[in-house]
Amino acid sequence: MPGLLRGVARVAVISGTATAVSNNVSRRQAGRWEAQQQQQAVEQAPAPAQAASNEDQIAELQQLAQLKDQGILTQEEFDAKKKQILGL
Numbered sequence: 001m002p003g004l005l006r007g008v009a010r011v012a013v014i015s016g017t018a019t020a021v022s023n024n025v026s027r028r029q030a031g032r033w034e035a036q037q038q039q040q041a042v043e044q045a046p047a048p049a050q051a052a053s054n055e056d057q058i059a060e061l062q063q064l065a066q067l068k069d070q071g072i073l074t075q076e077e078f079d080a081k082k083k084q085i086l087g088l
Contacts, residue, residue, distance in 0.1 A: 060085050 061082060068078040 057085050 067073045
C-alpha cells in the first residue's frame with residue numbers, strides 16, 4: 001500500500017506541475033497575441049485625414065485673403081474658413 005500511495009502522490013505532483021506550466025504558457029501566449037492584435041489594429045487604423053497638403057492650404061488661404069481684400073468676404077467669414085482649412 002505505501003508504494004501505491006507514493007505512486008499516486010508522484011502522479012499528483014507531476015500533474016500539478018504540468019498543469020501550472022501549461023497555464024503559464026497559455027497566459028504568456030494570450031498576452032503576446034493580444035499585444036500583436038493591438039499592434040495590428042493600430043497599424044490598420046487610418047491615418048488622420050489631412051484636408052490638403054501645406055501648399056494647397058497656403059494657396060487656399062491666399063485666395064481667401066484676396067476675397068477678403070476685395071470685400072467679398074467679411075473678417076468673420078475669413079476667420080471661420082481659415083480655421084476650417086487649418087483644421088483648428
